[in-house]
Amino acid sequence: QVQLVESGGGLVQAGGSLRLSCAASSIVAMGWFRQAPGKEREFVSAITFNGGSTHYADSVKERFTISRGATRTTRNTAYLQMNSLKPEDTAVYYCVANARSSGSSWWTDFGSWGQGTRVTVSS
Numbered sequence: 001q002v003q004l005v006e007s008g009g010g011l012v013q014a015g016g017s018l019r020l021s022c023a024a025s026s027i028v029a030m031g032w033f034r035q036a037p038g039k040e041r042e043f044v045s046a047i048t049f050n051g052g053s054t055h056y057a058d059s060v061k062e063r064f065t066i067s068r069g070a071t072r073t074t075r076n077t078a079y080l081q082m083n084s085l086k087p088e089d090t091a092v093y094y095c096v097a098n099a100r101s102s103g104s105s106w107w108t109d110f111g112s113w114g115q116g117t118r119v120t121v122s123s
Contacts, residue, residue, distance in 0.1 A: 002026055002097040002112040009093060009117035012085055018119060020080040022095035024112075029099035030068065030078040031055075031107060034091035034119075044093065046107035047078055055107040060089075085121045092116040 008020035024030060031046030045056045045066040054066050065081040068074075082089065095117075096110035 002028055004095050004097055004112060004114035006095045006114045006117050008080075009119045011120045011122065014085060014087055014121055014123050016085050016121070017081070017083045018085065019082065020093055020095070020117060020119075021077060022079075022097075022114060023077045024097045025076070027076050028097050029106065029110075030095065030097045031066070031110065032080050032093050032095055033113075034089075034093045035116075036088070036091040039091075041094070043107065045080060046096075046099070046110075048106070051075075053106075082119070085119075087121050087123045090119060090121050092118050 003025040005023045012018050027049050029048050032044040033041050034044050035041040043057050047054045047066045047068055051068050063084045068078045095114035098111040099106050100109045100111050
């Protein structure tokens with residue numbers, strides 16, 4: 001089980017930006033899912049253990065950017081830069097790690113989940 005420590009989130013006006021951070025106890029594939037009130041949890045973005053590949057949900061492409069630290073000591077931390085936020089981005093965002101799938105669907109299933117951090121976008 002990979003341990004995760006999340007930070008970031010909060011309240012922002014529509015069109016604003018926020019950055020989420022997530023530090024893992026080991027260097028593995030990481031990402032975020034989110035769950036809006038009354039809706040099912042959905043995939044947001046993911047990045048491979050070495051940062052060589054990323055994947056985004058269509059709803060956040062061109063607005064969100066996932067990355068991870070570039071040095072040996074920071075590569076265990078992933079970041080989700082969220083720009084041009086919309087009210088529909090309001091949700092609890094869960095950091096995930098340790099992908100359990102491989103191949104073209106590597107980003108669909110993760111073994112470790114964080115506690116979640118709330119993002120609220122006001123109109």
